[in-house]
Amino acid sequence: MSGPQLFEPKVVGFLCNWCAYAGADKAGASQLPVPHNLVTVRLMCTGRMDPQFVVKAFAEGADGVLILGCHPGDCHYKEQNYRAIQRHRLFLRMLDQLGIERERCRMDFVGAAEGEKFVRVATETVDIIRRLGPLNKLGGPIG
C-alpha cells in the first residue's frame, strides 16, 4: 500500500567554505541524515552570493535555495556575511514582487561545529518547500 505521492522538491544549498560547508562536513562525519533533496554548491564566502545564482537555480528547476554562512560576527572574511545578509534582504523584496514565496530563499548561519544545526536547517527548509509545492506550478518553461 502506498499513500499519495508526496512532492519532492529540489533545493540548492550555497555554503560558505569556512563555516557552513565545514558544518555540513561535520554532519557528514557524524553520519547524520540530510534530506536527499538538498544539493550543495561551495562558495568561499556568502559575500560571493550573487542574487543571480538564486534566479539561475530557480530557472534550472530548483524549488528552493538555502544560503548558509558563518554566524554574524564570525565571518572568516571579517564582515562579508553582513554584505550577504543585506543583499538577501533586498532580494526577498524582489521575490515578493515576482510573486515567489520568501521561504523559497532562506538564509541562515551554521558554524563549523554545528553539524546538527546544518541538518536541522536543511530538513526544515526541505519540509517548508515540500509544503509550498513546486515553484513552477504551471509546469511550463521558466526563464
Added chain:
Amino acid sequence: MRTGVYFCHCGGIITELLDSGALGRGAITAGAAYFKEVELACSEEGRGWIAADLRLELPDRVVIAACSPREHEETFRKVMAEAGLNPFLAQLVNIREHAAWVTEGAGAATEKALHQIKGAIARVAEQEPLERQVIEVSTDTLVVGGGPAGLKAALTLAEAGRKVVLIEKAPILGGMPLRYEEVFPSMECGPCLLEPFIAGALHGPFSENIEVMLTSEVVGVKGSFGNFEVKIRKNPRFVDLSLCVGCAACIEACPARAPNPLNNGMGERRAMDFVFFGGLPNAPYLDQVACTRFAGGDGCRACLDACPVEGAVVLEDQPKALEVAVGAIILAVGAETYDASLLHALGYGTIPGVVTALEMERMFASNGPTQGMPELPDGSTPGRIAFIHCAGSLDEAHKPYCSGICCMDAFKLSHLASHKIENVQSAHYHRTLVMPGKTEAALYRKVAERARFIHFDGPGVLSVSKSPAGKPHVVLPGGAAEYDMVVLMTPLTPSPSVAELAAIADVPADQLGFFEELHGRVDATSTRKRGIFIAGTCQGPMDLAQAMNQGLAAAGSALASLVPGRKVELPAEYAVVDAQRCSGCRACVGVCPYGAVSFDASSDAAVVNPALCVACGTCVAACPASAIRGRNFTDEQLFAEIRGVLS
C-alpha cells in the same frame, strides 16, 4: 573537451553506500570522457596511480569524486601538477560527507552523488588554467615603537639575521615601563628588566642589524605586503648621538625649566636634559617648547658653549624626511592611561591628595619627583591611602572594558606603601578583583593581610569629596571615610598614535580605539592588512609579559611570511577588474575590508591588488556591471555548477 572522472572508493566505505556502476553511466551521459575507480585516491599509491593515468589519458578537465575539498583540494591539485596539468583544471566533488554518509537509502544516495558529480563536470568545463603570481619581496622589517613589544620584536628579527628599522617617537628606548621602578608581581625594576633589550638593540651582538631612529615618526605608508615604502619624519633632537658623550655639561648650563613629562608634569626638567638619568641612549635632548632660544628668541646658547665636544650640540638641527623600503611593518606604539580629570566624581585635579596610579608610581620611584617617598601637596607623608579600582573602566560612560592590569598595579602600590610608610593604613575600593596567572595571586594575599577591601557596585556609586579638613573623602551609600591620599587606578587607553597610524597605514582601529587584530583569540598580532602586524598595548590593554610575548609573536609572523630567497607566491584565486566594463561606481571599494580594491583615476576604473585580495568574492557579487571576475569562482563556473547539480 575530454573530462575524466576519478571515483574514489575511500577504502570501500563509499562504494558500500553508492552504486558505482550507476554513477559511471550517469557521468558518461553528463559528458565525461571516462569514469575510473580508484581504491583510495588520497593514499600515496592512489595519487601515483591517478598521476600516471592522467599522463596517459591527457584529459582537458578532471573531476575527482571523493571527499571534502576542505581536506583534499590541495592534495589533488598537487597530483594535477605532478601529471603536468594545470592544478586549477580539476574539481574535487564531495560525495562522501555530502552524499554517501548523510543520505538514507543507497538509491537516493547514489542519485544525490550523481547530481553533485554532474555539477562538477559542468563546472570544470568552465574552469581555466590559473597561475600563481610570484613577487619579489624585501625581508626587512620596520618596527614602530621602542617599548617592550617593539624591542622584543626588533631583537628577535635581528637575531634571525633580518634587517630591522626601529623607530621611536621619544628620545630614548624603553617605552612605558621606564616609569615603573617596580613591576608586578615580583617587584622587579622596569628599566632594569628592559635594559638588556635596549642595550641589545643599541650595542648588542645583533645590533648591526637594527637601525634605531629616535624622535621619529611614520608619516606615510605606500605599497603592500613584501614591498612597503614608508616615509619617516625624524624630529630634531639638537644633540648629535654619534658625538655626544653624555657628560651632562649642557644640562648644568641650561637656564630654562619646564614640567617633567616623565613624572606626569610633577617636578621639573631643564629644556636640555636627559629623559632620566640612565636612559639609553645616554644623551640629552632639547625641548624646543621649553627652550628660551626657540620659544623666547633670546639667542641663548648656553648648552652649546658648555659642550666639550665640538658638534655634539646642534642648535640648527632640522626635521628630516627619510624613506625606508621594507617587506613588513610591526606596529607597537603602546598605550596611555585614562585622563583622570574626566572622572568628575572622583576629585582629580580639584581635591588635594587625589592622584593617579602613574603619579603614585613616580612618587615611589627613586628618580621621581619626591625621590621615592610619596608626598602630599603640603610635603607631609600620607598615612591613610585609598586605592579606587576600576576608576574609569567597566564604565560605559568612560571605558567599557576591564584594563586587566590595574588591580595588580594597585596591589603593588599598596605593597610598596606598606614597606615605605610606617603604619600606613590602606584601603582598596573595588568592584571586582582581577589577578589571573600562576604567580599573581600571591601579591594579593600579601596585601590582603593588612589592607582593607571594600566592595562597591557599579560605576557612579562611589565618589570623592573634600572633607572639612580639606582632605579627600571617599563616599559610598553605606558611609564615608577620610584619607590623606586617594589613588585612582585608571585603565590603559589607546595612544593617539593608533588613530594617526590607522589613517596613515590604512590599518583599522576597533571601536575602543585600539588596533583591530585579525582575530582576538587565534591571531591577535596580525591585522587585516597583509604584512602589517601589531604588538603590545596598541592592540589592547595588557601587562609587560603579554606585550613581550606579542612582540615575539609579531616577529614570528614576520619571519614566517617573508623568508630570504623565497619569493612570495600569491594565491591564484583573486578578483580581477575588467577596466572596459567598469563604470567607476566604486561599490567594490566600499565592500572590501582588506583595502585590496582601489580606484585608479588614470584608467577611471577599480583595480584589485592581488597581494592583498583574499578571494572572498564580495566585490565580484557587488559589481553591478559584472566587471569583476572572481578567479576560480566566476559567474560562468557557478552558473554551470548550478545547472549541473539540478540536471
